[in-house]
Amino acid sequence: MPEAGKAEYVVGVDLGGTKILSGLFNNSLECIGTAKLSTKAQRGVESVIERIDRCVRDAVDEADLSMKQVAGLGIGAPGAVDFKSGTVIFAPNMEGWKDVPLKKELEKHLGVPVFVENDANIAVLGVQVAELKSKPQDVVGIFVGTGIGGGLIVHGELYSGFNHTAGEIGHMVVDVNGPKCGCGNKGCFEAVASRTAIFQRIKAGIKDGEKTLLTEMLGDSLEDLRSGDLRKAIRRGDKFVSKVVEQAAEYIGIGVANLVNVLGPEVVVLGGGVIEALSDEMMSVITKTAKEHAMPGTIKGVEIVASKLGDSAGITGAAVLARKETK
C-alpha cells in the first residue's frame, strides 16, 4: 500500500480543440478518477490554462485525493510541441496558441512537474504501453476523427523529428487530383478518409438523390450527425452509407500501406472516433486494402489493429509520460 501523503499518482490530460479530458491514474496505470470540460478556446490562452487547472483538480477530487498525492502530470496538445521546453509551438485549431509555455504555466498553477507532448504522439504512447504492453518497438498510430492525426514510436520511443511535427500523416497526399483539403492542397489523406470527408460525401450523395436512413433518423439537413449514426444506419441495412464508409476504409487502407512502406513498423494501430464507432464495419476492409497496396516484404507479419482504448488513449498516454518522467 502507498504511504498516506506520498505522491503515488499521476494525472493525464488530453487537451483538444473542443474538450479537455483528465484522468487520475494509480501505480498500476488504472484510471481512478476522470473529469471533462469544454475547452472554450475562443476565450483565449489564459482561460484555457485555467480550465485545464480546474479539470485536473476535478479528476483528483473525484478520486478523493489531493494534488499533494500527485507526482506529475502529462498533457497532450493538438499541435507541434517542443517536449524539452514544454512549449506548444502552434496548435492550428486553437486561437492564439503560438509559442505557449504550457509546462511552465501549468507547473505554476498546479505545483507538480508537467510534461507536454503532441496529442497523437501521446495517444500512440498510451496504446503502446497500456494495450500493446510495450512489446513492439516500432509502431504507427493513426487517429481518424474530424481530421487524421498520427504518432510514431521508433526504437521503443516517441519520435517527433526536426520540427517536432513527425507523424503529420493527415496531410500526406494520396490522391493528387482528389477533393480539396482544409490545408489548401488536394487529396490529402484526411480530405478523403476523415469523418469530415465521409460526412461531405454523404451530404453530396443526398443532394444527388441518394436514399439513406440517415435523413429519417436526423432530418434532411442531418443535424448533429455523428459517426455512431453511420453504424446504426449500416446495421439497419443502409446501402448508401455502407458504400461511403467502405470507400473511406479503402482510403485508410491505402494510407496504412503508404506508412508501412515508408516507415516499416511492426504494428499499425488505428483509433479515433471514426474507428471507435465503425471498427466492425471498417477494419477488415482497411486490412485487406493495406495488404493489397503495401509491398509484400514490407507488410509481412505487420499487425494492423484497432485500439480498444478509445477516447481514453490520450489521458492514458499522458499518464504514461508523467509516470516515465517522474520515476
Add this chain to the structure above:
Amino acid sequence: MPEAGKAEYVVGVDLGGTKILSGLFNNSLECIGTAKLSTKAQRGVESVIERIDRCVRDAVDEADLSMKQVAGLGIGAPGAVDFKSGTVIFAPNMEGWKDVPLKKELEKHLGVPVFVENDANIAVLGVQVAELKSKPQDVVGIFVGTGIGGGLIVHGELYSGFNHTAGEIGHMVVDVNGPKCGCGNKGCFEAVASRTAIFQRIKAGIKDGEKTLLTEMLGDSLEDLRSGDLRKAIRRGDKFVSKVVEQAAEYIGIGVANLVNVLGPEVVVLGGGVIEALSDEMMSVITKTAKEHAMPGTIKGVEIVASKLGDSAGITGAAVLARKETK
C-alpha cells in the same frame, strides 16, 4: 603515414541489378581506386558473388594495393537486407536472390569482414557522412532512377524498421487513380515520377503527335534514350520535354512534402540518375512544390538539396559503413 602492410583501407561496393561498382577508400574517405562490372544477374547468385569478388579485387589492384591492406568491406544490395546476419532477404530485380547469406559468402571469398545494407540506405549514409558531414540527425534520401528508392537516417543512424524495408518510398501511393505501377497498384510515387514514368509519358506524347527534338536526336523509336538526352533537348528549347520533366518534378515535390509531413526530417537529399542529369531543371520546381504541399510548421527550416555524389553515393556509403564497423 600508415604502416606498410597494415589494413588501413576499406572497400565500398554498390550492387545493382545491372552493374556492380566498387571503390577502394583511404582513411580520409577518399576513393583511390574504382572498378565496374556488369551484374549479369541472370547467370545466378553464385556467379554474381564471383563477379563482386572480381570487381572488388579490380578496385584494390587499380590502387596498387592488396586485399591484405583492406580492413573491411561494405556493400549495398538492391532489396531488403538483414544487417545483423548480412542476408539479402529478397531483391526484386535480381533473379534467385532470396535469403542469400551475402556477408558469409563474400567473407569466404575475400577474407575480410563484410557488412551488408540496403542500397538506398547505404547511399543516404554516404551522403550524410561524406556530403552533410554527419551534421543533420534526421535525413530522408530519395533516389530517382528507373524506380524510386529511399533511405532514412533517424537520430543520426540508419533506420530500417521491423522488416528491414523502411524507406520503400517508391510505392507510396500519391495518385490513387493514376497510372499503373510495376507492383500492380495505381499511382505509386515511382509510377508518376521515375525515369520510367517520364519516358512513358514522352513516348505516349509522341504517339499523340507531340513534336520533340528527341526523335531527331535518337530516331522515332527513341532507342537508347537516357536522362541526359532530356537535358540536352530542354537546353535546345524542347518545350514538350520541358513540360514532361516539370510535371515529374512536381510529383517529386509532392513526394518530398509527404515524407516531410510524415517523418519530420531536417534534410531531404535527392539523388539518382534523373536528379544527377536534370537537377538544374528540376530542383527549383521540386522545392517550390514541396513547400506548397507540406504543412508550414513541418517544412520550416528543412533543407531540400541535390546530392553531388552522383553514382558514387553507393560506394561511398558502403565504405562509411565498413569504416564504422571495423573501427
